[in-house]
Structure formats: C-alpha cells, structure tokens
Amino acid sequence: MIADAGVLNEQQRIAVAHAGGPLLIVAGAGTGKTRVLVERYRRLRQEGVPAEHILLLTFTEKAAREILDRVEREDWLPAGERWVMTYHAFAQRFIQEEGWLLNIPRTFRIISPVREWELMRDVLLALRPPHLFHAQRPHDRIPELLKLIERAKQELVSPEEFSAWAAGARAMPDTVVPPGVADALADPLVAAQAEAAGVYAEYQRRMLAEGRLDFDDTIFYTVRVLMQEPAVLRRQAEHFEHIMVDEFQDTNFAQSRLIELLAGDSRNLCVVGDDDQSIYKF
Ligand SMILES: Nc1ncnc2c1ncn2[C@@H]1O[C@H](COP(=O)(O)OP(=O)(O)O)[C@@H](O)[C@H]1O
Numbered sequence: 001m002i003a004d005a006g007v008l009n010e011q012q013r014i015a016v017a018h019a020g021g022p023l024l025i026v027a028g029a030g031t032g033k034t035r036v037l038v039e040r041y042r043r044l045r046q047e048g049v050p051a052e053h054i055l056l057l058t059f060t061e062k063a064a065r066e067i068l069d070r071v072e073r074e075d076w077l078p079a080g081e082r083w084v085m086t087y088h089a090f091a092q093r094f095i096q097e098e099g100w101l102l103n104i105p106r107t108f109r110i111i112s113p114v115r116e117w118e119l120m121r122d123v124l125l126a127l128r129p130p131h132l133f134h135a136q137r138p139h140d141r142i143p144e145l146l147k148l149i150e151r152a153k154q155e156l157v158s159p160e161e162f163s164a165w166a167a168g169a170r171a172m173p174d175t176v177v178p179p180g181v182a183d184a185l186a187d188p189l190v191a192a193q194a195e196a197a198g199v200y201a202e203y204q205r206r207m208l209a210e211g212r213l214d215f216d217d218t219i220f221y222t223v224r225v226l227m228q229e230p231a232v233l234r235r236q237a238e239h240f241e242h243i244m245v246d247e248f249q250d251t252n253f254a255q256s257r258l259i260e261l262l263a264g265d266s267r268n269l270c271v272v273g274d275d276d277q278s279i280y281k282f
C-alpha cells in the first residue's frame, strides 16, 4: 500500500495549489508526480468541486485503481460519480453513449487479439493484394499489417485518408500523414501502400459489421465525434472542469488530441510525466 505520508516539497506544493489553466510537470520516476495529482484532486474536492467534474486519466487499470484508492482514502465528502479511469475505459464509455452518432451500435464489443488476426487473414484471403499476399505464405504479413493499422488509428488517420494519401490524391487538402505512419510505411510495405490502404478499409468495414472495435478505435471515434459534433464537445468540455493525466509521456497523438478537446477553452489541464522517455513533447 502506498502511504501518502510526508510533507509535500516546495514544487509539489506549488503544483497542488496551482489554480487553473494548463500545467505540465516533468520529473523523474519516483519523484512524487502521481502524489501531486492525488493531492490536487483532494484540494479541488475540499474546495467544493464535485467529483464528477474532475477527470483523471491513466494508462493502466492498475494505476487508475491505485489512484482511486489513494483519493478515496481521504475524501469523505459525498462523491457521486468519480472519473478516475484509463483512456480506454473513458473512450469505451463515451462511445457507448455517443457512438450512435457514427452508427456504432451500443452493444459493440472489444475485439480479441485472436479475432483481429483471423479478421486480417480473411481480408487478405478475400482481397489477395499482390504485394501483401503470398499463396504459399498467406500469414506472413498479418502482424505488420495489424501494426500499421494500429499506428494509423493512433495518428488519427482514417482508411479514407490513408487511401487518399497512398494514391497521392489531393482529395482532402489538409490530409497530412503524420511522421509515425510515414515511418511505418518506410519499410517493405512502401511498394504496397495503396494495397495496404485497401486492406485497412476492408478490415475496418468487417470489424464494424461484426459490432466490434479495438481499443484504438474507441479513442479514434471519440475524437471524431467530438470534432464532428460541436454540441457534444461543448457538453463534455463544460462537464469536466478539471482534467489531470498521469504518465503523460506515454500519450499518443490520438490521446493528446482527446485531452486537448476535452480541456476546451478553460484548459484546466494538469499533466505529469517522466522526462526520460517522452514520445510527444509540448
Ligand atoms: N513529499 C513527499 N514526502 C514523502 N514521500 C513522498 C512525497 N511525495 C511522494 N512521496 C512518496 O514517494 C513515492 C513515489 O511517489 P509517486 O507520486 O508515486 O511518484 P511518481 O509518480 O513521480 O513516480 C510514493 O510512495 C509517495 O507516497
């Protein structure tokens, strides 16, 4: 059990007391960053902010559970609903509520890794893309194609945008394939970009037809709803007065976009992260 004993140091005190607006805290592992979030959460509660208006996002279930335990240990005020959870739990819940706007059934399920593999196998068997499918070794490309699609989703690149880009089309003037996806393509798949785009589209079509989504989809579609539906965005952004994120260095592009949208104009956003392994920087 982690005890939140010990007096906060000067920097922790400043961070906990920070009134509002964006705050980024970067420090090494074990320096008390998560503690700052816990103490900030408590301070906000003591100042009368309802628990349901504070969103605290983590990457792992374990971290969410641990922070929730730490928060609840000293928060005796009636809490109602707490929003201390992983990105995926948040996005899954959001899509259950709002996914109908994109024709996603409420009853969607998260796809298993085995089913992902099978789905890709079936797509390749159906499309038989010359550069990606080899009749004697039909499964060779499955892992890298699944990886490519995962990267595309994490960079918010839809099948349509991927196709447009692969075709060199200028159908969408503001379509820019981010470096992450460009890197993933700078390998043996380069010769097969257009084919890979077709595989992505068909894979996604079949997954949705089965009423399944993967974890990256839940975030991808959450961002899409928030961008397409100003009323939903306004409601969400107004609902969460304060947003906090633990382990921010692990944030991918789609997740950082989600946070940016939720933070809205008030931008009461407090994120903490390690400085030694950052993927995206401010
Ligand atoms: N000011 C402090 N005095 C004493 N112990 C602290 C202080 N701040 C944090 N700790 C303890 O140090 C440990 C690591 O803190 P944590 O917030 O999890 O660090 P980080 O998130 O930066 O890895 C925890 O057990 C925490 O309770």
Ligand SMILES: [Mg+2]
Pocket: 033, 034, 035, 246, 247
């Ligand atoms: Mg921590």
